[in-house]
Amino acid sequence: MTWSIATLVPLPVLLPLFAAGLTLALHRHPRMQRVISTTALAATTLASAALLVAADGGPVVVDVGGWAAPVGIPLVADRLSALMLTVSGGVMLCVLLYSIGQGVAGEADVDAQGRPAEVVPVAIYHPTYLVLAAGVSNAFLSGDLFNLYVGFEILLAASFVLLTLGGTGERIRAGSVYVVVSLLSSLLFLSAVALVYAATGTVNIAQVAQRLPDVDETVSLGLQLLLLLAFGIKAAIFPLSAWLPDSYPTAPAPVTAVFAGLLTKVGVYSIIRTQTVLFGDQPAVDRVLLVLALATMLVGILGAVAQDDVKRLLSFTLVSHIGFMIFGVAMASEAGTAAAIFYVVHHITVQTTLFLVVGLVERRGGSTSLERLGGLARVAPGLAILFFVPAMSLVGIPPLSGFLGKVGLLAEGARTGTPLTWVLVVGSVLTSLLTLYAVVKAWNKAFWQTPPEEVVQRSHAATHLPRGMVGPTAALVAAGLALTVVAGPLYGYAERAAAASMDGRSYVQAVFPDGAERGTGHSDEVTERGEDS
């Protein structure tokens, strides 16, 4: 086989999986584990970046195992997938470096209640983390609904292990809720796949897109709603979001960060993919999504305002800002989807950064509770800057990336101009203001208020933050700032990705270049032998 850009497509799945096996075998050699997983994720990110460039010329498709599309499983790296892959690869690499920094220096520390602080059990942490990376990549690349389900299961199984690391009482409690909800959403997704297969006779996304117009409208609507329900649980859209703020904060800081950044976005990605390529314009569903987006924003942010723990506060803002992305998707226009895609990129970076910073705050101040923190701006000015920049980006203060994403959404909402989108526009602004309130409250209490005795004592003890944790966090903050610098080209890319997705034809065309001819269901060799006998 000669080398082509298509050779790179399976790498984001294969490299982490292969490295996961290696690190599991080398569980007695933590240093080797660190080298292997860092190398694997760095290579994954590079491959994704190469795909990002290549996919701008048109989707890159690989038939796994050399079987043609409807029989074999295609991996499709179009603009949307490649963009998601690159961002998730970079973020996962930074979080891995952060957790390595934490694991090295974390042994002798004691948290606020006098218990030994988090020490990530290195032996199983690396393999599980890499499996999670493989699952996320597989979900982004899959051109087949059933393979998308498998990707989800891979990342879910890994996330179960990561969320209950160490098996403490609190994590098992939070983990049970998360596991049961996730299992239910998987079952819903699997039954949706079964019903899609029953209705269309295929689970290949491109072929389903070709055949769905012939399916009875009611059946098609049912399939769409079932898929939306399954993805809605994963993306934490309002009535299905109650599990998230409860389960995420109990995990170790890097795990929470990567979950917050990526797992819900995989759900949002799946919604964008199925809504645009498969089902196209469905005004009734879009209206329901708009209402849900508004509810997600408001309920989420009101929850955040009521919290006095930074981790829980951020989990609620996470739910709230999922609403912005759904708002973009639900407008069902190119500009709306483009804004949603840009917002996903912004939000992955910023939300992950914030959770990492909170990990640093916890280490410096000994707690994440706003009542027990204070005066950090004087004690650790660098940390204050690391918190302030992504927090303002989350709120949407110009010229940070959050502002650009929101402007895109609001402009498209105003341009669409139906009463409902105007309500959404007002709701978005209100949510942003409330986000500002919540974040500033956290800032005032943690960084500005007179420090309680405990923090003063800790600062006398001179607990310096390990460089291995600060470095990756600073890198992510810088990446968040860089999003503003490259916003022009990036937004253009998001617009092209959205246009291709909304059209849907380029996706189908890439998987079936010669119409339906390519996939007659037989590989030539086997057919010939079959006819001989």
Next chain:
Amino acid sequence: MVMLENTPSAVLVVAIGVLVAVGVHLLLERSLTRVLLGFILIGNGVNLTLLVAGGRAGSAPIVGAAPDGQPMSDPLAQAMVLTSIVITLALTGFVLAMAYRSFQLVGHDEVADDVEDRRIARLAAANAPAFTDLDAEESGQTLDDEAAEVHDDVEADGGPGGASEGGAR
């Protein structure tokens, strides 16, 4: 190519319905082991759905092995069912381990209320005396109400006035 007949068999459809219904009932329980049983039952129901989606059974799906004119089974549905059975098995193992760990730690495997629920319940409990206090005299006071009244009196005496009471909460 001979097309398979696609009408699903009633027995399978009823079986799917029963499995999913029983599964949903178990899933709503508090104990993790029952939730797990529910998950397994619904999982089997969904697997059957996949099988039904593949059409009626025929001869083995090997090209050339089927007698002339005999329809073959749909191998794709079976491949998908196989994959999902394996996934269900792995997740079952994990949930069992988690239920056992929960049993080790707290002596049962029931899913606890989440933090927010418990906080709201605590707040409600803290607020409850102030509300029941007003009409308690007509309906006959319980011990709790009396205690609440005493508590409120002490509060009122200690504070400068009614206004501060609202502020204190």
